[in-house]
Amino acid sequence: MGATLAQWDALRAISRTPGASARELAAATFQTEQAFGTLAGRLVAQGWIERRPGHGRRIEHHLTPSGERVLEAGHKVADEVLARCYTALPDADRATLLRRLVVEDA
Known part of the structure; x- marks a missing residue:
């Protein structure tokens, strides 16, 4: 798909919280602020995100x-991988796993 897992994870975090700061996105992607800043610079260069001025010194991140x-x-790649990982489970077990993941994620 042309992106690394770290890049896709950053895009996913920005999609979930448009306008988030680098600090917020670094925490969401388990990176340091410096590492996220470097990654965000690459995403800007590729035309995948925009950085916009926010309040004060805050820089907001948005998907293009x-x-x-x-x-x-x-997302399509991730869905395919997850489907292959859990295809051996019986339908009832997959349903139970999904219920538990959704409840714990909420």
Whole structure:
């Protein structure tokens, strides 16, 4: 799909919280602020995100239409991988796993 897992994860975090700061996105992606800043710079260079001025010194992060397409392509890959990982489980076990994941994620 043309993106690394770290890039896709950053796009996913920005999609979930448009306008988030680098600090917030670094925490969401388990990176340092410096590492996220470097990654965000690459995402800007690829045309996948925009950085916009926010309140004070805050810089907000937003997906571009190109970034949204990359994110969607990554979701398809992730869905395919997860389907292969859990295909051996009986339907009832998959349903139970999904219920537990959704409850714990909420």
